[in-house]
Amino acid sequence: MLGATFAAFSAIVAVGLGLPESARPGADMRESASRRLAVDARTSRGFAARDRRADDEKTRSRRTAPPLRRRYARVIWRDSQAVGRPSAGALLRGTKLPAEGRHFFGWDPEQRRSPSPVWRRYATDRLIRVVLRVADEFARANPVAPRLAVGDLSRPRGGHFGARYSSRPLHASHQNGLDVDIYYPRRDRREKAPRAVGDIDVGLSQDLVDRFVRAGAQYVFVGPNTPLTGPRGIVQSVPRHDNHLHVRLAPGRP
Numbered sequence: 001m002l003g004a005t006f007a008a009f010s011a012i013v014a015v016g017l018g019l020p021e022s023a024r025p026g027a028d029m030r031e032s033a034s035r036r037l038a039v040d041a042r043t044s045r046g047f048a049a050r051d052r053r054a055d056d057e058k059t060r061s062r063r064t065a066p067p068l069r070r071r072y073a074r075v076i077w078r079d080s081q082a083v084g085r086p087s088a089g090a091l092l093r094g095t096k097l098p099a100e101g102r103h104f105f106g107w108d109p110e111q112r113r114s115p116s117p118v119w120r121r122y123a124t125d126r127l128i129r130v131v132l133r134v135a136d137e138f139a140r141a142n143p144v145a146p147r148l149a150v151g152d153l154s155r156p157r158g159g160h161f162g163a164r165y166s167s168r169p170l171h172a173s174h175q176n177g178l179d180v181d182i183y184y185p186r187r188d189r190r191e192k193a194p195r196a197v198g199d200i201d202v203g204l205s206q207d208l209v210d211r212f213v214r215a216g217a218q219y220v221f222v223g224p225n226t227p228l229t230g231p232r233g234i235v236q237s238v239p240r241h242d243n244h245l246h247v248r249l250a251p252g253r254p
C-alpha cells in the first residue's frame with residue numbers, strides 16, 4: 001500500500017516539476033566560466049591565469065566528481081521492474097531518460113530528429129544508469145567525440161513498441177525496459193544518426209561496443225556490414241543494425 005502511494009507520489013512529482021527538458025546540466029557553470037574568461041581576456045596575465053585555473057578545475061573535478069545520482073539530479077529514479085520478455089513484456093515504474101544531458105541526446109529514429117518524444121524514453125532504472133555511465137565514460141575517454149545519440153528505449157509502461165508514423169514494423173523487442181538503441185558516432189561528428197556504414201566512426205563505435213560489453217550487457221547487436229566485433233555470444237551481427245547498436249540487459253540482475 002505504502003509502495004503504491006509512493007509510486008503515485010513520484011509520478012505526481014515527475015509531472016509537477018515540469019522539468020525543463022532542454023536545460024543542460026552544467027549550463028550555469030559554463031555561463032559563469034565564460035564570463036570569467038571575458039574578464040581574463042582584458043588583462044595581460046589572463047591567459048596564464050586561465051590555463052592555471054583550467055588545470056585546477058580538472059584536478060578538482062577528478063577528485064570530487066559527485067556520484068551519478070547527483071550529477072543527473074533531473075532523473076527521477078524509480079525502483080523499476082522488467083516484466084516478461086523483451087519481445088512480450090511490460091515495464092513497471094519505468095524511469096525516464098532526460099531529453100539530453102552533457103554527454104548524450106535523445107534521437108527519434110522515425111522523424112530523424114532530436115529531442116526524442118518523452119514516450120520513447122522509458123526503461124528500468126538499471127538500464128538508464130548503464131546508459132548514463134557509459135555516456136560519461138565514453139566522453140571522458142574520447143573528448144573530441146560527439147555526444148551519444150540515444151534512440152528508442154521502451155514506452156512508459158512497456159508493451160508493444162510499433163511505429164507511430166508508418167505501418168512498417170519498428171521494434172520486435174523494447175517491451176520491458178531492458179533494450180536501448182544507441183546510434184554509432186558519426187565520422188563528421190555531427191549530432192545526428194548516421195544513415196549508412198560509411199557515415200560511422202568505426203574506432204569510436206568499437207569503443208562503445210566494448211564499453212557496453214564491460215558494463216554487463218547480455219547482448220550487443222551490431223550491423224552485418226560493420227566491422228564491429230566482440231565476445232562471441234554477446235556481440236552479435238543482426239540485420240538492420242548498420243547505423244545503430246542495440247544493447248540488451250539480462251533480466252533479474254541487480
Ligand SMILES: [Zn+2]
Nearest residue numbers: 179180181246
Ligand atoms: Zn533496438
